[in-house]
Amino acid sequence: MPDLPFGFSAGDDPDGDKPKKDPNPGPGDPFGFAGGDFNMADLGQIFTKLGQMFSGAGNPMAGGSGPVNYDVARQLASSSIGFVAPIPSATSTAVADAVHLADTWLDGATALPAGATKAVAWTPNDWVDGTLDRWKRLCDPMAEQISSVWAQSLPEEAKAMAGPLMAMMTQMGGMAFGSQLGQALGKLSREVLTSTDIGLPLGPTGVAALLPEAIETLSEGLEQPRSEIMTFLAAREAAHHRLFSHVPWLSSQLLNAVEAYAKGMKIDMSGLEELAQGINPAALTDPAAMEQLLSQGMFEPKATPEQTAALERLETMLALIEGWVQTVVTAALGERIPGTAALSEMLRRRRATAGPAEQTFATLVGLELRPRKMREAAALWERLTDAVGIDARDAVWQHPDLLPSSADLDEPAGFIDRIIGGDTSGVDIDAAIEEFQKATESEEDDKKPGDGPVDS
Structure with a gap:
């Protein structure tokens, strides 16, 4: 399991030295709310203090609604x-020129037309x-699962006492999650190089974005000229946009896989019992203490078969995207920019050492992309190109059922044989290629003469 998202903990109890109640409460008291030192009067005191806190805080940071406070x-x-x-302005022009040049070179390495309609420096x-x-769509599903724990786990008597104040608890949770996300x-933002640096379409559709400040920092430790590094990264960004713009199902499949992963999560409710046993109602009068309480780790996620399947689908799809981008960029730039191979290796190592993009993605969404799969995906696309050519290789993206599976990344020969032999498990590869070529020709015909792939 990667870094645990949104305050999940691996089970460490920061109050382990405090006295505990009976570790085996009766069946009518699964969370330890009755008896001992914590009773319904204590719970009433908590909600009373919460009401006073929210009514008197006057804190604009408490505004907003939903599982994450994005303000x-x-x-x-x-x-x-x-x-x-x-x-x-000179840097912005250089970015636009680099994307335009990269798209021109990519035309010979892929059948997918240019997808970037605008190039910007961010x-x-x-x-x-x-x-x-x-990020809202990526983070909301996980945060919603955690936020719903309060309402789902409280005994009925506690729910009746909580009433509308449960919304205040949700609001505080949204503040805690928003704080983590903002940090x-x-x-x-200081370390990503492009809008697609983690393999997902994070930016607006058709907008190729490079971050010159981060690229300058990266360039200081490399031997290649800055212009080559800029063009190399522009080619990667432009290649991603070709996929996301002309494979209409791809973006939704990626985001759906993230949502499926979050929705498949089950929460170990023993965390709530620990909270009930060790909580200090007086601490809830302090918003900062409440935020720390919600973010320090109360619940432990439990892997489920649904979650495991969603994770495998997402990892495989991200690996296929990264491998395809590496393949077409190497084909387009390999003979034009001598440092392409070294730059590709630098990015591979950056990923393999759990770079900032991967670490943050794992922390926020609970998912981690394994570098081993990326390398194997690149090898599969290269071998498929040699076996069937560019058009047939890129036609595989026309239908999700045509894409290699995780098992195919481990044994690419069988997948390539199926593509060559036309055995695509019910999907007509020849029809998919014909449909793909017609769509590509139609897109090219729609372009006005003299139009470039990028507007600066």
Whole structure:
């Protein structure tokens, strides 16, 4: 299991030295609410103090609704980033030119047409603003699962006493989650290189975005000229946009897999029992203490078969995207930029050592992309290109059932044989290729003469 998201804990009890109640409460008291030192009067005191806290706090940070307070996330991310100088117009022009050149070279390496209609240079603040909508869809499912624990686990008597104050508990949880997200995005915004750096379409459709500040920092430790590094990263960004723009089901499948992973999670409710036994009602009068309580780790997720299956689907799909991008970028730039192989190896090592993008993704969403699968996916796409050519290789993206499975990444020969032999488990590969070619020709015909792939 990767870094646990949104305050999950691996079971460590920070109050382990405090006296505990009977570890085996009776069947009518599964969470230890009755008897001992914690009773319904204590619970009433908690909710009373919560009501006083919310009515008198007057804290604008408590605004917002939903499982994650994105106003808090945005404010904390911006505060973490601090002052950022505007990007010079010359740098913006260089980014647009690099994407345009990369797309021109990619035309000979893939049958998918250009997907970027605009190229931009982003500051870290631009990245936060440009990707926050997509982070909402990625983070909400996990946060909703955790937030619902309160309402689902309280005994009926406690629910009756809580009443509308349960919404206040949810609001505090949203603040805690928003705080974690904001801090993570503030750090990540300084280190990501492009809008697709973690393999997901985080930015607006058709907008190729590079972050010159992070690219400059990366370049300081490399031997390749900055112009080559910029063009290499622009090619990767442009290749991602070709996939996300012209494989219409891909983005939704990726996001659906993340949602399926979160929805398949089961919570070990013993965390709530621990909370009930050791809680200090007086601490709930302090919003900061409440946020710390919610974020320090109360529940332990339990893997389920549904969760495992969703994780495997997402890991495989992300590996296939990364492997395809590496294959087409190497084919397009390999003879034009001598440092392409070294730059590709640098990115592989960056991923293999759990770079900042992967660590943050694992922390926020609970998922981790395994580098081994990325390497195997790249090898499969390379072998498939040699066996069937560019058109047939890229036609595999026309239907999700045509894509290699996780097992195919381990044994690519069988998958390649199936594609060559036309055995695609009920999917007509020839029809898919014909449909793909017609769609590509139609897209090219729709372009006006002289139009470039990118507007600066």
